[in-house]
Amino acid sequence: MKDGPDIARIANLVGDPARANMLTALMAGGALTASELALEAGVTVQTTSSHLAKLMEGGLLTLAAQGRHRYYGLASPQVAGMLESIMGVAASVGPKRTRPGPRDATMREARICYDHLAGDHAVAMLDGFLERGILSRDGDRIEMGKKGPGYFEAVGIDPRGLTTGRRPVCRACLDWSVRRSHLAGTLGAAIYDKILAEKWARRDSESRAVIFSPRGRQAFAKAFLPAA
Template sequence: MQDGPNIALIASLVGDPARANMLTALMTGAALTASELALEAGVTLPTASSHLAKLMDGGLLSVASEGRHRYYALSGPQVAAMLEAIMGVAASVGPKRVRPGPREATMREARVCYDHLAGEHAVKMMDGFVERGVIVRDGRTVTLGPLGASYFAMRGIDTANLGTSRRPVCRDCLDWSVRRSHLAGALGAAILDRILAEKWARREKDSRVVAFSPKGRTAFERTFLA
């Protein structure tokens, strides 16, 4: 037996079609009940419960009880990053699914990736951060640059407070649709929070799509891309 992480176990958990659909549904960052996840997976509730137990045992999900209901969520941003990367590989080399129509373009433009912005806008934003020295990239490792704290403070984001959590301030996340990196971590989440708080964009119901209004897109670009 080889030493190191058990890749085969994680791959088997993600590789089942029903479980893959459940995990994808949770990429919105929302917590869902077993019944809701059964609908996403196209299976009966008892079958969904069996799948959820396996995902829980594998450490991919967390669960919280609220009254009579149990709500399942991804166990953390590391799991979301793994799923986003797998989606990128699947989009690149795997068989193509039937496209869902006009929503596909909006998914590629801007969507939520667990709790941060992904898609074309997010990749452009990350590129700009690196070009201006706000974010420093060393391979797949990204850190806050010398100009970062003041840059984000001017935009209403206190990076010092972000650094008090156990979560990294900055993390690279491979974007499945653009096949390049966008910004995750506590800072990525704070930027999405700012976008939504300013009402530059809204989350579409039952979707990962982040829809910018024309004025909101202009404000976003002026704030984070200029």
């Protein structure tokens, strides 16, 4: 085998349909029990335990114990970004399916991608940041632009608090429904937290959709989108 990362091992872990369903369910950023993941995957709890052991061994999941319960979550934002990118490729070249219904239209408009906003709104937001020099981009690398610190302070996000550990402040994440990038990293997470804190939008209880109220949509556009 050639030197370098073993992508075949990771591809094998993600490529199993049951494991893919479990990982997709965890894209909402929360943690689920084995029983909950079994329902998502459509397999028995016993089979789920085998899949979870493989995903844990492969470094794609973390495990936390709370009382008698054991909760599984994605190991890192990097894993979430990988999954979102795979979804984008699958949407572009994979088998064509019947166009999703209204709930999926809502998912395309706005949804959570681990801990940041994805969908039409998120892609438009990143495009606007780049156009206005709030962020700058060099290939796949995104950084804070000269106008960035003052802009984010004005909307209530402290840029000095975004540098935490090894996670980047800004990162491009391929959006599966738009097939262009939205904003991840600690800045993307901080913007999503602000959206929820201001009650501009709420999480749908049955999917990854983020549903904006009419007032919230206007407030989000005023804060984060270019003026029309």
